[in-house]
Amino acid sequence: MNTGILVLGHGSSLPHNRELIEKIAEMIADHGNVVVRTAYLNMEKPTLEEGLANFDGTGVDKIVALPIFLAHGVHTLEDIPRELNLDNDLKGSTKVDGKTVDIVYAAPFGADPVIADLAYQRAEEALAR
């Protein structure tokens, strides 16, 4: 299997969200065995449609749409599914090199303990400054 991961960012008028998304995409690519592309909902390129098109030539036969969001909200539950034409089960498909490939939609991070631990670490760092 040749899996693609479309790393989805919020987008921003400032550079920090793009830097975050590009670094996360690099670190995911370092896991190996996946083809990684990025896309943004707002204010940045590539758009989601353009991001999907960037899998052309990669031979992927499945794409995971991976929202880099902390929690579900209007962006993850309405905007992204609409732009990716996902069905009610949050599944969809697209054409890569003329072939139909499935899109599966990953969950946002949620209140995972590693998120809480990282938040606590950021608080400790602020106190140490």
Next chain:
Amino acid sequence: MNTGILVLGHGSSLPHNRELIEKIAEMIADHGNVVVRTAYLNMEKPTLEEGLANFDGTGVDKIVALPIFLAHGVHTLEDIPRELNLDNDLKGSTKVDGKTVDIVYAAPFGADPVIADLAYQRAEEALAR
């Protein structure tokens, strides 16, 4: 030292951001030795001003403002510092029980490897569904 942590969420018209913030606040409180309160930038209560006021009676002598955001952006660099009256060094102060206490401002998560690992895990979970 008796430290307060003000856990700052984006706020949302949907319940998921609030659930995230409240669970993260609980997990941070479980670390012990800190007084934890929550506040929201948009669409939710308490506001940041109300969140600070909720330290009254706790005896905290320092407050960490901890933004639960993935990256810096307009919210973390403009909106939150303005609402907390932080100076150019992102430090400030507030009154708790009539006493002046310092506010220090923590950084957002950034492209930490634990974030990239969690994103990769979410992609794997989506593929397994």
